[in-house]
Amino acid sequence: xxxxGILVFIFTVLCICAVKSGFVKLECKTxxxxxxxxxxxxxxxxxxxxxxxxxxxxxVAWKKLTSPEDEGDLVLGFxxxxxxxxxxxxxxxxxxxxxxxxxxxxxxxxxxVADEGDYKCIxxxxxxxxxxxxxxxxxxxxSISTVHSIPKKIVPxxxxxxxxxxxxxxxxxxxxxxxxxxxxxxxxxxMEAKQSDDGLFxxxxxxxxxxxxxxxxxxxxxxxxxxxxxxxKTFEMPAPPSSQGGIFGPxxxxxxxxxxxxxxxxxxxxxxxLLLLYKRRSQKARRNxxxxxxxxxxAAPTDVEEGYNSHEDEPINKDQS
Ligand SMILES: *[C@@H]1O[C@H](CO)[C@@H](O)[C@H](O)[C@H]1NC(C)=O
Ligand SMILES: *[C@@H]1O[C@H](CO)[C@@H](O)[C@H](O)[C@H]1NC(C)=O
Numbered sequence: 255x256x257x258x259g260i261l262v263f264i265f266t267v268l269c270i271c272a273v274k275s276g277f278v279k280l281e282c283k284t285x286x287x288x289x290x291x292x293x294x295x296x297x298x299x300x301x302x303x304x305x306x307x308x309x310x311x312x313x314v315a316w317k318k319l320t321s322p323e324d325e326g327d328l329v330l331g332f333x334x335x336x337x338x339x340x341x342x343x344x345x346x347x348x349x350x351x352x353x354x355x356x357x358x359x360x361x362x363x364x365x366x367v368a369d370e371g372d373y374k375c376i377x378x379x380x381x382x383x384x385x386x387x388x389x390x391x392x393x394x395x396x397s398i399s400t401v402h403s404i405p406k407k408i409v410p411x412x413x414x415x416x417x418x419x420x421x422x423x424x425x426x427x428x429x430x431x432x433x434x435x436x437x438x439x440x441x442x443x444x445m446e447a448k449q450s451d452d453g454l455f456x457x458x459x460x461x462x463x464x465x466x467x468x469x470x471x472x473x474x475x476x477x478x479x480x481x482x483x484x485x486x487k488t489f490e491m492p493a494p495p496s497s498q499g500g501i502f503g504p505x506x507x508x509x510x511x512x513x514x515x516x517x518x519x520x521x522x523x524x525x526x527x528l529l530l531l532y533k534r535r536s537q538k539a540r541r542n543x544x545x546x547x548x549x550x551x552x553a554a555p556t557d558v559e560e561g562y563n564s565h566e567d568e569p570i571n572k573d574q575s
Contacts, residue, residue, distance in 0.1 A: 278300060278301070278302055278309075278377070279300070279301045280299075280301075280377050280386045281300075281386070282297060282298040283296070285390075286391070287391050287393060288370075288392050288393070290392060290424060291365065293361060293365065296360040296362070296388050297347075297359045298357075299357050299359070300357075300358060300379065300384075302356070302379070311354075311355075312333075312334075312379060313377070314377055315328060315332075315375070316344065316374075317373065318369075318372075319373065326373075329341045329360070329373075330344045330346070332353070344361070345360075346360070346361065347361040358375065360373065360375070365392055366452065372387050372389050373389070373390065375387075375388065393424060394424040395422070395423060395478075395485075396422060396423030396427050396478060396484040397421065397485045399421055400419050401416060401418045401419075401472075401487045403417070404416075408491065409465075410492075415460050416431075416460070417460050418487070420456070420457045420476040420485065421454070421455075421457075422456075423454060423478065425479040426455050427476055427484070429445050429474060429475070429477075430476075430477060431474060433469040433471070433472055434469055434470060445459040446459075457476065461474075469491065470493075472488070472491070473487070474486060474489065
């Protein structure tokens with residue numbers, strides 16, 4: 255009596271195992287990636303062994319788990335030939351799915367951060383049943399909204415702060431600061447992360463700048479959770495007042511373009527005039543040095559006498575040559 259009972263028990267266990275592992279198997283992608291605001295696919299397909307002909311799915315339940323052990327919330331169900339309590343935004347991925355279609359993938363039409371997590375798919379067919387857990391990871395891309403300074407107008411040689419704001423990303427990312435030579439300044443900054451009601455992160459980073467030690471520009475870059483750069487913006491520092499800048503102010507290079515040739519031409523003219531004057535003077539000096547030989551009274555002539563004498567000198571010069 256007892257031995258036949260044990261035999262029956264063993265037989266049933268073997269049967270159940272055969273049905274579970276031999277005839278029907280649910281195959282799911284272990285991890286699925288969804289993008290915020292877009293469609294997400296959680297892929298699961300029912301596989302049957304070759305001796306099963308014309309399999310029929312009697313029941314499907316897609317449940318969102320809040321912890322690995324819990325029952326979960328039903329998001330999409332199929333029972334007795336029709337959909338059972340489908341939640342808004344969840345449907346079978348196959349457009350006109352029915353019990354003959356072995357692709358039981360779940361489609362989330364408008365992915366939210368709250369959709370991230372583990373999902374359990376339970377399938378019962380007329381040839382056996384199976385279930386699997388699959389995970390959805392949600393990603394959202396960061397973008398930088400502003401980079402501004404405090405104070406708004408940076409005063410040379412005084413401390414200031416650059417503020418970089420980034421929003422709309424998930425999971426939590428980081429903000430980096432670089433100067434124009436790609437040196438890292440992130441250590442001088444402080445970042446704050448806030449999560450809004452939709453689950454997306456808003457990152458704000460403040461970079462402290464000491465007066466007098468500033469570069470001409472700073473780059474704020476936002477990185478996603480795996481370190482990939484998603485956006486960057488450059489902040490141009492106001493130009494420091496230059497030493498010659500005071501004379502002409504802005505556009506001084508324009509002014510110098512006009513002034514430089516004038517200076518060159520002017521000095522050339524002055525140089526020529528000086529040369530002419532020198533030549534004339536040296537000529538007169540020569541005449542004066544010859545004059546005393548002829549007339550001693552002209553040794554120290556006045557300006558007026560000079561002009562007069564030069565006229566008188568002409569015949570003498572002719573005689574000498
Ligand atoms: C299941 O159906 C979805 C939607 O039609 C499709 O994208 C996916 O590739 C299918 N999976 C398999 C394994 O056929
Ligand atoms: C981060 O960005 C890289 C490159 O754009 C991308 O391949 C990766 O999937 C992103 N990771 C996350 C968690 O967003």
